Amino acid sequence: MWNDTNVPLAYLITFRTYGSWLHGDERGSIDRFHNQYQSPYIASDERWREYNKQLLKIEPVIFNSKQRECIAEAIWKLADFVIGY
Numbered sequence: 727m728w729n730d731t732n733v734p735l736a737y738l739i740t741f742r743t744y745g746s747w748l749h750g751d752e753r754g755s756i757d758r759f760h761n762q763y764q765s766p767y768i769a770s771d772e773r774w775r776e777y778n779k780q781l782l783k784i785e786p787v788i789f790n791s792k793q794r795e796c797i798a799e800a801i802w803k804l805a806d807f808v809i810g811y
Contacts, residue, residue, distance in 0.1 A: 739801055743787035743788065744782075745786030746787065748779060749775065750768075750775030
């Protein structure tokens with residue numbers, strides 16, 4: 727079914743925290759030169775990941791369970807506001 731109402735069918739909310747997924751990571755990565763639909767990820771490279779880790783100005787940010795709960799609650803509240811339920 728075609729949506730011609732200018733109303734989004736869905737929202738995708740995604741983000742990473744500082745230093746939690748560096749180029750060279752075993753999960754692969756995307757950079758500005760490999761950022762096209764269905765383009766392959768950049769292969770893992772431990773030396774490149776380690777180099778990028780050394781460039782970090784502070785330790786990587788990893789949320790604890792309380793922080794994750796707070797973020798999830800904020801996203802749900804925003805969704806309720808935007809959608810109007």
